[in-house]
Amino acid sequence: MFRASIRPDSVCVFLGLALVFASGIQPGLAAESPPNLVLIISDDQGWTDFGFMGHSVIETPNLDRLARESALFPNAYVPTSLCRASLATLLTGLYGHQHRICCNDPPDGVDRDAMHPFIRQAPALPRLLGEAGYASLQTGKFWEGHFSNAGFTAGMTVKGRHGDDGLVIGRQTMQPIDDFISGQQGKPFFVWYAPMMPHEPHTPPERLLAKYSVGGRNTKLAAYFAMC
Template sequence: MVKTVIKSVGLSVLLACGTSGSFAQRETATAAKPNVVLINVDDLGWADLGFMGSEYYETPNLDRLSEESKIFMHAYAAASNCAPSRATMLTGRYPMTHGIYTVDPADRGNPKTRQLIPSPNAKKIPTDSYTLGDFFQAQGYRTGVFGKWHISDDPQDFGFEVNIGGNHRGSPGKDGYFSPYLINLEAKKDDEYLTDRLTDEAIQFVKENQNEPFFLYLPFYTVHTPLMGKPELVEKYKNKPGSRGQSNPVYAAMILSMDENVGRLLETLASLGLEDKTMIIFTSDNGGIRAISYQDPLRAGKGSYYEGGIRVPMLVKWQGQIQSGIDHTPVTQMDLFPTFRELIASDTSIELDGESILPLFFGEKLAKRDLFWHFPIYLEAYDPKEDGSRDPLFRTRPGSVIRSGEWKLHQYFEDGGLELYNLRDDPSEAKNLALSNSEITAELLRKLQKWREDEGAPMPSTKNPDYDPAFEAEAIAKAIK
């Protein structure tokens, strides 16, 4: 196996250039029912891993996994923050079907700076939602979730037989990464670390179900705030020089703990002889927080619909089946559900909005398509000087986005603003080409408007009576001072 360093969007990605995977193997694979392990890290940025180019964070286990995996360099979350991203991935449906556009409330930020009344926002997915848990359970799989659920009170209402630590909470809470925990989980020993414990439980689930198919959903709470790392690992990074806006030793310690635990799970699968029988997907629910870790060359971070907020790391391994290497096809986490359906049970009665990316696993191509996002609400700024947003007061104001090939158009509803970027030439979304490429702008805007009409996307149009333009101007001046 020959290792090659490939340059991609200015980052060095190390991968193994193998020859595994073929159309014949695809035929064999689609007749099989692999175990599925879906690891979803919370708030992990696109560039926060060694195999994605980080020179500061250390992820040796994931780096090795990447050498045997299909790496999707243009993978996207379906939303830029936790709850809507997870709801959309787990149901395979746009937010218009489940109603979750943000982590409640939808009217964040000072009311005097919001021109519109945001669209209604659901706190939970509807009780009749059909999730990945329901799907795998219907196919005879054992199902378990180990970590952050966040889209209802109990994942056991949605096809998961085992639930360890999952409820409606979006974070472990203050000091919550060390026991005693604030989530619904009792510690087994003093000073237990949450990421370790969740992995312990996931490993036990694998051992108990090694002789039957299983779907293991491992949505770590880490690396969501509050930032809390093991003291000995934090100490390890204190004297390590930072690189390209990545220098937080506590955050680095959390990433290393996550990587160590992924390594433990992978080792368990190997020791039980399950590597050939298990598909492993590793990803993050949205972009990282820019004030904590830069995702350069991508702009902005969590809560934004610039690339740093929605583009996420994603790799897929199925030993002996999936062809390793880098794929630049734009894909979305909403595609995972239809991919599993094609692979395991072609049930066309399940309504899904994504598209199967199974062909990409075997070195084939997908027909060109457009990707869409809709965000009819407000998310206030984290850090006006670090966020990299359009506006220092908000990470995102109401709007929609389309990616079509190398082009990406942002539309904002308050002022009708349009921003057009060529992601091939400008991954930082720094040069707005909307005026100089008016024909492309008009074409993408027509597509975006038609998609919203077809999907019944809510459009906030009611003016906010509390809006005060003078107050807003003063607040912006203070924020950038």
């Protein structure tokens, strides 16, 4: 799913890319071996800002390879271009008018936990996968309080507004994902990988910033390109 554009006044998200892929599955074994699933969600990324979408500068070789091996939906649009509402749609498969999540934050004087009863009882993807024997890990952006509220069996977000400890994923470390996968020992797994990137703050590695600054490109634009 893709945001239509990046606007300077946008308050948050939406999603640049959501790809689900199977790993480690040999032909003929799909019936016996449930696929491992990874959902990759980019944050505040323009829909053209991938190599496989034809961007003339941004290079995304790993995602390009994945796109070549996948079904691509270039005409898909998000009906609710707001962080929490969009992620709720990904978690549940419901449109905004069905899940009725329409804001990131509660009204003044209302505790944030009062916003989470819906997700606790909704047929969310990690909950449904759990019923099928999957372990699931939440990392990155997540607005629904504790990761278990959506049925994840493990996760990085336990409180806070939109991810707390989970927001280090992709920017500072990938270790929680590596540890989770290595601990499954053959059990099928689902990973929710939703780094807060290329959302601001734009803090790319110096080598990538230098790469995209060639030719005197505006520093802010170069930093955004480098975060993609």
